[in-house]
Amino acid sequence: MKALEVKDLHKTYPQWRGESTKAVKGISFSVNEGEIVGFLGPNGAGKTTTIKCLCGLVEPTKGNISIFGIDAVNETRKAVSNTSAVLEGNRNIYWRLTTRENLEFFAGLQGRSGKEVGPEIERLLERFDLKEKEDTAARKLSRGMQQKLALSCALIRGTDFLLLDEPTLGLDVKTSKEMRRFVKRLTTEEGKTILLSSHDMNVVEDVCERVIIMNEGKILANDSVENLKDIFKINLYDFILEGEQELQKLKEKYDVNEIKYENGNTKLRVSLKDSESFYSLVNHLQEKDLRLKEVKNLDTQMEEIFMNVIERGR
Amino acid sequence: MKEHIILYSVVKKYFIELKRYFLNTLMTMIGIFILFMLVFFGLRSFDAGTETLQGTIIGFAMWIFAVMAYSEMSWGLLQEARDGTLEQLYLTPSSFRRISAYRVLGSFIFQFVLFLAFLSIMMVVTGQYLRLNPGVVILVGLTLLSVYGIGYMMGGLSLVFKKVQAGNQILQFMFILFLVLPTITDHPIIYFVPISWGNFLINKMMVGGLTLLDFTLIEYGILLLNSFAYLIVGLIIFRVMEKIAKKRGLLGHY
Numbered sequence: 001m002k003a004l005e006v007k008d009l010h011k012t013y014p015q016w017r018g019e020s021t022k023a024v025k026g027i028s029f030s031v032n033e034g035e036i037v038g039f040l041g042p043n044g045a046g047k048t049t050t051i052k053c054l055c056g057l058v059e060p061t062k063g064n065i066s067i068f069g070i071d072a073v074n075e076t077r078k079a080v081s082n083t084s085a086v087l088e089g090n091r092n093i094y095w096r097l098t099t100r101e102n103l104e105f106f107a108g109l110q111g112r113s114g115k116e117v118g119p120e121i122e123r124l125l126e127r128f129d130l131k132e133k134e135d136t137a138a139r140k141l142s143r144g145m146q147q148k149l150a151l152s153c154a155l156i157r158g159t160d161f162l163l164l165d166e167p168t169l170g171l172d173v174k175t176s177k178e179m180r181r182f183v184k185r186l187t188t189e190e191g192k193t194i195l196l197s198s199h200d201m202n203v204v205e206d207v208c209e210r211v212i213i214m215n216e217g218k219i220l221a222n223d224s225v226e227n228l229k230d231i232f233k234i235n236l237y238d239f240i241l242e243g244e245q246e247l248q249k250l251k252e253k254y255d256v257n258e259i260k261y262e263n264g265n266t267k268l269r270v271s272l273k274d275s276e277s278f279y280s281l282v283n284h285l286q287e288k289d290l291r292l293k294e295v296k297n298l299d300t301q302m303e304e305i306f307m308n309v310i311e312r313g314r
Numbered sequence: 315m316k317e318h319i320i321l322y323s324v325v326k327k328y329f330i331e332l333k334r335y336f337l338n339t340l341m342t343m344i345g346i347f348i349l350f351m352l353v354f355f356g357l358r359s360f361d362a363g364t365e366t367l368q369g370t371i372i373g374f375a376m377w378i379f380a381v382m383a384y385s386e387m388s389w390g391l392l393q394e395a396r397d398g399t400l401e402q403l404y405l406t407p408s409s410f411r412r413i414s415a416y417r418v419l420g421s422f423i424f425q426f427v428l429f430l431a432f433l434s435i436m437m438v439v440t441g442q443y444l445r446l447n448p449g450v451v452i453l454v455g456l457t458l459l460s461v462y463g464i465g466y467m468m469g470g471l472s473l474v475f476k477k478v479q480a481g482n483q484i485l486q487f488m489f490i491l492f493l494v495l496p497t498i499t500d501h502p503i504i505y506f507v508p509i510s511w512g513n514f515l516i517n518k519m520m521v522g523g524l525t526l527l528d529f530t531l532i533e534y535g536i537l538l539l540n541s542f543a544y545l546i547v548g549l550i551i552f553r554v555m556e557k558i559a560k561k562r563g564l565l566g567h568y
Binding site: 011013014023049052055056057058059077078080081084085087091092093094095096097101104105106107108109110111112113137153157 | 316317319320322323324326327330331334335397398399401402403404405406407408409413557560561562563565
């Protein structure tokens with residue numbers, strides 16, 4: 001079953017003066033129940049507008065949105081009552097309330113009583129390592145904890161569909177990894193459906209099954225991470241050569257990404273289309289009497305795919 | 315939908331936040347009380363009559379009540395938007411307007427207790443004793459509906475135009491004018507501006523010793539029409555502004 005279905009969504013922001021801004025230009029996509037989909041795009045791509053349309057915070061100019069089969073454009077309240085959102089990282093929580101009070105309040109907003117959610121609150125406090133801070137005011141928590149609390153508050157609502165906008169923004173490496181693990185478990189263990197928007201490609205690559213890439217109000221790619229990797233495979237290699245070598249001339253013949261000097265060696269990062277060009281480069285280096293210490297085949301990174309998609313879309 | 319749970323959660327949150335900022339609230343109240351004392355003893359030094367002095371006590375208490383009620387609506391909304399929690403209130407099975415109304419209910423309970431406490435302290439300090447008829451709750455409640463209406467109106471405007479703080483401050487002083495209007499004129503304008511007529515009736519009850527049964531249907535009619543007109547217009551304006559904010563993507567952007 002489709003958890004979310006967006007058809008021909010348009011959003012044009014009218015201006016008091018001057019020309020209106022077309023933020024979303026007829027996009028269509030869907031998210032299946034229990035799926036976790038990444039939403040990528042540079043600033044101004046139309047991601048936030050799309051997410052706000054899904055939450056009912058922005059009125060679409062044209063198009064249909066349905067959340068679990070409910071028309072979210074005309075029956076917004078009914079549709080969004082099964083939706084939780086964590087927008088802009090650690091905001092979305094009441095800074096004067098304690099961790100527990102925040103959780104109780106957000107459960108209450110969904111019409112869930114203290115009795116009903118008591119065990120669930122305990123479980124979330126344990127799961128997000130917030131138990132020790134349950135009586136601490138949210139403003140006194142670290143940023144990572146505030147973000148965990150924001151996510152917990154979204155979860156305590158007990159909705160099936162979650163919109164996460166930059167859930168790892170500003171977190172240190174350890175907390176970011178923890179957060180990714182939590183998010184993954186939400187789909188695998190609890191069957192939640194998640195649409196996750198982030199600028200951090202590693203987060204999207206690590207957590208999402210499928211990626212939607214947007215730019216200038218349009219969807220440029222909508223495929224699984226694996227398929228996108230195949231499509232945009234660029235065979236990136238690192239050649240480590242002994243000594244500091246002058247290799248600038250190689251740029252004329254090969255797609256050299258980077259030449260770097262490290263620990264008395266030269267690192268040459270190059271994209272090679274096929275095995276023929278690979279061997280041609282190896283032969284070339286041998287002809288020049290350069291000692292090859294190591295060759296590493298680098299995995300295609302989400303960041304490169306993203307850049308490629310955006311470039312092609314232009 | 316379990317609306318009563320939403321109501322309970324919103325009111326409970328209001329009181330938790332109040333408790334957390336108790337000292338802040340107390341200091342504000344002391345400041346207001348000092349201001350009242352200056353006004354009251356200033357008037358007394360000019361040989362103002364008992365009715366004027368008692369009217370001042372009620373007017374002052376009503377002004378504080380009105381400003382607090384109004385602020386709860388407009389500043390409360392601004393605060394939510396600034397903190398980034400406004401969006402969350404839109405993601406509930408209940409409507410945002412209803413959640414605001416629940417918060418207003420919480421604030422009304424607190425502010426009414428404060429109103430009575432204030433009146434009592436003022437009476438003891440000034441030696442001017444008013445008649446505290448239980449019916450005053452109904453009159454105060456009805457009178458304040460117009461203030462809540464203005465709160466919705468300004469709250470709605472702040473969703474779209476953001477910088478309405480200056481208007482908020484002007485309105486606080488306008489309330490003083492509205493409250494004293496019945497003492498300086500009997501022009502029909504007092505039927506149309508907010509809180510004037512209500513304050514006039516409250517004065518009749520607390521100074522003149524009237525009860526709810528002593529007012530005529532016309533007097534009640536004017537109060538009801540005035541209060542509900544402001545409330546309904548306020549709600550309509552809020553709804554229109556909310557729609558504009560959603561169209562322009564302004565909801566929650568501060």
